[in-house]
């Protein structure tokens with residue numbers, strides 16, 4: 001892979017602060033390991049709206065399409081609550097996902113041993129947890145049309161969102177799930193609401209067929225999304241790979257992340273299809289947490305999820321497995337050494353700020 | 366209130382067994398307190414499909430429309446997995462909800478002190494938890510049209526579900542939320558995904574207006590449904606009344622129920638509007654748990670959620686507040702006495718079956 005072009009989109013709120021800590025790790029990769037990453041930075045979200053009039057400009061879209069990987073911080077905040085629906089910060093992220101066709105969103109829910117006590121769950125329930133939520137990211141109710149508010153007169157409005165899934169969209173995410181399961185325990189749990197939604201019926205049918213025809217050696221289980229959510233809370237370790245649609249994936253992956261007690265630590269990867277000609281795939285890496293406007297600018301944000309997102313990028317976009325492992329180990333060692341940001345502070349640990357945490361990881365990387 | 370006509374719809378799986386325990390409590394009410402309840406029993410779900418060709422017959426619908434309250438067990442099971450979408454067991458429940466216009470679904474998530482240790486969450490996080498999820502039950506993606514699977518040719522199908530909300534539907538559930546909050550701490554949290562869904566935009570707008578114009582003295586907060594789900598898992602006691610749409614309500618109320626560790630104990634009430642002429646409202650009461658086909662017929666099912674559903678019925682349909690309180694106390698006392706079904710068994714407690722549990726409550730009622 002000749003070029004290693006990274007687009008950095010820090011975004012809003014704590015995005016800028018945590019992205020600065022990623023840049024420290026990239027510097028280590030370049031200086032020490034001669035990795036040769038070239039980075040470029042652009043605006044996204046509310047800050048892009050303020051400066052460029054859109055939550056992601058066409059120029060930035062072009063940069064993202066051309067980059068080997070995009071690192072994304074976070075978007076949104078009360079400052080932009082009044083902005084029109086089309087220009088709201090989140091629209092920038094959704095445009096990136098849709099136009100880059102990043103249909104496969106990998107959200108690992110891992111419980112870092114050093115942080116097990118930060119969970120609201122009992123230690124034995126989450127200690128050692130390592131599951132992967134695979135969320136479909138370019139379909140469903142996020143993008144289906146019609147999506148509109150109609151004025152019915154007499155003070156009545158009607159709001160409509162449309163959940164749409166085509167066979168091919170379910171096939172490709174199902175394959176991604178089984179391919180990932182192959183590198184893990186081989187078990188996939190598919191979640192939908194087939195008892196209420198036609199999209200759930202089709203989802204169930206297609207995942208079942210892909211399993212039978214293409215991955216018969218793997219284990220496939222089905223759960224209704226509500227029952228699956230309950231099982232996640234009760235005994236999350238029973239799962240390995242969970243594959244689900246865009247909206248259920250949004251809910252379930254956030255809940256899974258919170259279970260671990262390690263929300264500020266959890267990265268995600270959004271991947272497109274592998275291009276048959278170039279062998280490359282479009283990709284965007286972002287933390288699971290949001291822009292945390294309440295602590296933005298205070299230097300207190302936890303940059304580990306953002307740094308772990310870089311590690312996912314090394315693994316999935318650049319096949320730099322050793323480097324990805326090393327960066328993930330550096331994060332775990334930093335935590336084991338008792339170095340903590342405020343969100344995961346524990347008695348006996350040493351509290352550091354965003355920058356201190358980035359330095360601590362870079363030292364161990 | 367002259368008539369006290371109760372329709373009993375036990376349904377499938379453990380439904381029959383747990384409904385029998387409700388009948389014991391009704392007998393206490395009639396024999397000891399002369400309450401004068403008249404009951405009638407009919408089929409619903411898979412058992413109705415088997416016997417009558419539909420998951421709820423027109424005759425049963427008429428009984429439900431005429432009754433003062435309906436007690437519903439649970440429906441569904443693997444036996445009916447192959448049944449067509451229109452005739453599946455759940456369709457019976459959905460028809461009851463829709464045709465009776467039971468738009469307000471009250472799902473209390475209460476942690477019984479005696480059961481706090483059964484939760485996967487740390488005791489201090491859930492001990493004393495008492496929140497109420499108010500789920501909109503007759504709109505949204507459950508009922509919106511189009512809802513279909515279209516054959517596109519070339520092996521491709523397209524599944525469509527439609528999320529629709531009109532202003533009046535949001536207004537009435539918002540009012541229900543504030544009315545309930547008035548009897549509690551006065552705080553309502555509204556959850557939607559306004560950053561992604563137009564229905565979330567309208568939901569937020571209407572709830573905000575109803576609050577400002579009609580309930581300015583109450584506290585209203587808004588959460589995105591994914592972030593709200595995370596907060597539920599992290600610190601559920603920060604909430605009091607949560608109001609949300611049909612699908613988010615399905616997910617969030619199940620998760621809240623599981624948090625408490627008391628799933629087998631949690632009832633729900635589905636209420637229609639109060640009729641201006643008669644002062645009555647249509648109502649259906651059902652446990653939050655499902656039909657548990659795996660333990661059906663073994664006499665092990667926990668009947669407490671079903672019995673607690675009767676207590677909600679006494680409270681909301683018959684204004685029998687003292688009796689409702691007494692029945693709820695009987696449940697709590699039974700648990701305090703260490704009498705447990707297998708699902709909530711703990712060291713030092715006495716294990717009983719479904720019938721033993723029903724008797725134990727009836728004795729204390």
Ligand SMILES: CC(C)[C@H](C(=O)O)[C@@H](O)C(=O)O
Nearest residue numbers: 076090093094250560561591
């Ligand atoms: C910011 C928002 C649009 C987004 C989503 O709903 O997908 C976020 O919650 C996420 O999970 O990445």
Ligand SMILES: CC(C)[C@H](C(=O)O)[C@@H](O)C(=O)O
Nearest residue numbers: 195196226441455458459615
């Ligand atoms: C049985 C099913 C149709 C139902 C629903 O999805 O509403 C159930 O999960 C519930 O929450 O009452």
